[in-house]
Amino acid sequence: MSKRDDILDRAEELFTEHGFHGVSLAAIAVAAGLGNAGLIHHFPTKRKLYREVLRRLGDELEGVVSDALTGATGPREKLATVVRVVGTWSLQRSGRARLMMRELLDNVDRVDKARTLPLARFLENARDLVTAAQAEGLVRDGEPLAILAQLFGSIAYAQIARPTFAKILGGKLLADDRRWMATIVADLEQTLFA
Amino acid sequence: MSKRDDILDRAEELFTEHGFHGVSLAAIAVAAGLGNAGLIHHFPTKRKLYREVLRRLGDELEGVVSDALTGATGPREKLATVVRVVGTWSLQRSGRARLMMRELLDNVDRVDKARTLPLARFLENARDLVTAAQAEGLVRDGEPLAILAQLFGSIAYAQIARPTFAKILGGKLLADDRRWMATIVADLEQTLFA
DNA sequence: TGACCGACCGACCAGTTGGTCGGTAAGACG
DNA sequence: CGTCTTACCGACCAACTGGTCGGTCGGTCA
Numbered sequence: 217m218s219k220r221d222d223i224l225d226r227a228e229e230l231f232t233e234h235g236f237h238g239v240s241l242a243a244i245a246v247a248a249g250l251g252n253a254g255l256i257h258h259f260p261t262k263r264k265l266y267r268e269v270l271r272r273l274g275d276e277l278e279g280v281v282s283d284a285l286t287g288a289t290g291p292r293e294k295l296a297t298v299v300r301v302v303g304t305w306s307l308q309r310s311g312r313a314r315l316m317m318r319e320l321l322d323n324v325d326r327v328d329k330a331r332t333l334p335l336a337r338f339l340e341n342a343r344d345l346v347t348a349a350q351a352e353g354l355v356r357d358g359e360p361l362a363i364l365a366q367l368f369g370s371i372a373y374a375q376i377a378r379p380t381f382a383k384i385l386g387g388k389l390l391a392d393d394r395r396w397m398a399t400i401v402a403d404l405e406q407t408l409f410a
Numbered sequence: 411m412s413k414r415d416d417i418l419d420r421a422e423e424l425f426t427e428h429g430f431h432g433v434s435l436a437a438i439a440v441a442a443g444l445g446n447a448g449l450i451h452h453f454p455t456k457r458k459l460y461r462e463v464l465r466r467l468g469d470e471l472e473g474v475v476s477d478a479l480t481g482a483t484g485p486r487e488k489l490a491t492v493v494r495v496v497g498t499w500s501l502q503r504s505g506r507a508r509l510m511m512r513e514l515l516d517n518v519d520r521v522d523k524a525r526t527l528p529l530a531r532f533l534e535n536a537r538d539l540v541t542a543a544q545a546e547g548l549v550r551d552g553e554p555l556a557i558l559a560q561l562f563g564s565i566a567y568a569q570i571a572r573p574t575f576a577k578i579l580g581g582k583l584l585a586d587d588r589r590w591m592a593t594i595v596a597d598l599e600q601t602l603f604a
Numbered sequence: 605t606g607a608c609c610g611a612c613c614g615a616c617c618a619g620t621t622g623g624t625c626g627g628t629a630a631g632a633c634g
Numbered sequence: 635c636g637t638c639t640t641a642c643c644g645a646c647c648a649a650c651t652g653g654t655c656g657g658t659c660g661g662t663c664a
Contacts, residue, residue, distance in 0.1 A: 219611085235516070237431035241652060253654080254612045262652065317567075318515055320574050321508060322429070339575065358593030361575050365568040366594045373511075373563020374556060380514050381533065381555050399552030400560045413641080435622060447624085448642045456622065 220258055223248040228269045232315040236266055236322065270319060273312050278338050280305055291349035298342055299367060303400070306375045313375045339364070374400045414452055417442045422463045426509040430460055430516065464513060467506050472532050474499055485543035492536060493561060497594070500569045507569045533558070568594045 226247040230239040241262055245255040259265035284301040288294045306313040339361075346360040355363070378396060420441040424433040435456055439449040453459035478495040482488045500507040536558050543549040549557070572590060 235429055235431060237429060238516075240650075242650085250611090251613055252652090253614080256653065257611065257613095260653090314515060317511070320567075320571055321512055321515070322432075323574060323577075359590050362568055362590045362593040365571040365575065366564040369563045369565075369567020369571065370560040371563075373514075373567050374559040377514055377559040377563065380517060381559065383517075396553050396556045399556035434620075436620080444641090445643055446622090447644080450623065451640085451642060454623090 219248075223250075223255065223258055223265075224269055224272060227265055228272075228315065229311070231266060231269055232311045232318070235318055270315075273315060274338070276309075276312070277302075277305065277316075281338065281341075291345060291352055292354045295345050295349050295355070298345065299371075302368060303371050306371045310375045313372050317372055317376055370400055413442075417444075417449065417452055417459075418463055418466060421459055422466075422509065423505070425460060425463055426505045426512070429512055463509075467509060468532070470503075470506070471496075471499065471510075475532065475535075485539060485546055486548045489539050489543050489549070492539065493565075496562060497565050500565045504569045504572075507566050511566055511570055564594055 223244070227239075227244045230244055230247060241255060242252055244265070245252050248255065255265075259268065281298060281301050284297050285294055288297045342364050343360050346355060346363055349355040350357060350360065374396070417438070421433075421438045424438055424441060435449060436446055438459070439446050442449065449459075453462065475492055475495050478491050479488055482491045533555075537554050540549060540554040540557055544551060544554065568590070
């Protein structure tokens with residue numbers, strides 16, 4: 217793995233845990249095993265480093281979904297595939313799901329287009345899928361994006377809330393990861409389809 | 411309204427928009443119309459100010475829910491009430507929903523017990539409600555907290571994602587607030603109950 | 605060999621951070 | 635009247651912020 221990727225990995229961990237403003241360049245540099253100036257040599261500004269971290273995330277999500285969609289035919293199967301893939305992705309890559317959530321909370325007040333583009337493509341495709349499924353009467357009526365938001369929200373939030381719930385309630389009361397996520401994903405299709 | 415409450419209001423706005431680390435004491439002081447030292451006079455540290463903001467939020471949510479529950483009898487009605495109330499609360503107080511989400515993302519690495527306590531009470535009550543409803547066969551099986559996470563996640567995320575979606579997709583494609591939230595809340599009971 | 609390169613460093617910079625300190629002005633209370 | 639409290643300020647502080655600078659090192663290539 218290149219040093220550049222190594223830096224991105226460390227930075228991603230830190231951004232995921234503390235958010236953009238909660239992480240200093242110095243902290244990233246230490247985590248990546250180099251000095252402040254060495255870090256800036258690879259990424260000219262903190263913001264560009266952060267953008268690069270998000271780009272990797274967006275690319276991965278888009279890739280995973282579009283890969284899974286190649287075999288699927290028809291709106292219903294496609295939509296069900298998206299739900300399943302996003303669910304397992306959030307389970308396996310819970311850190312990235314958390315980071316994506318942070319970005320959704322933050323980027324309202326950001327102007328940078330480039331960062332939101334990968335997410336935009338993903339969203340548009342998913343929305344068109346819902347609309348198509350609605351046209352065939354497969355999916356219940358309602359604002360398509362709201363349905364999507366509910367869908368991804370169920371998954372993402374469940375993933376994010378888990379450690380917090382565990383901490384707040386003192387642990388021990390939670391089932392294992394698989395059962396937790398199974399509870400959520402298993403019913404999403406049933407929820408979704410009319 | 412007391413100056414103290416005024417400060418809390420301004421601080422809440424800023425924390426909601428930028429997160430704890432994204433807001434400086436100076437920015438809060440300016441927004442509240444006093445100097446840095448004047449702010450510190452009212453709240454000795456930034457962290458305590460933030461905690462107070464969260465406490466108000468937790469109290470409100472708990473109050474709203476418990477108020478609505480006084481009339482309700484039986485697990486099914488109670489649970490349906492919670493869903494409806496949290497939904498409308500998230501709609502009316504979308505800023506607070508956003509702030510709560512931020513807290514869920516952040517507080518994993520915080521040690522402070524006091525801040526999470528109001529949320530804990532709310533969660534425990536809701537969880538017991540789900541368990542009771544499951545015992546009577548009203549609610550589908552599965553980890554109760556996972557079901558709750560899915561529920562609140564649907565609501566909160568939908569609320570949070572709305573402006574972001576609008577921005578990413580360039581606006582104009584979204585229905586109004588009421589229809590958006592109606593899409594989500596209307597189906598939650600149907601989803602929840604077996 | 606010598607010219608150039610990317611990777612990286614220590615020292616440094618101006619500006620900002622959360623927070624302290626001594627003081628002051630207005631009002632409440634005796 | 636004097637005393638005490640509350641609300642607030644300007645000046646200040648050490649620590650940290652993102653970022654720059656000049657320079658060093660080990661390689662690569664002609």
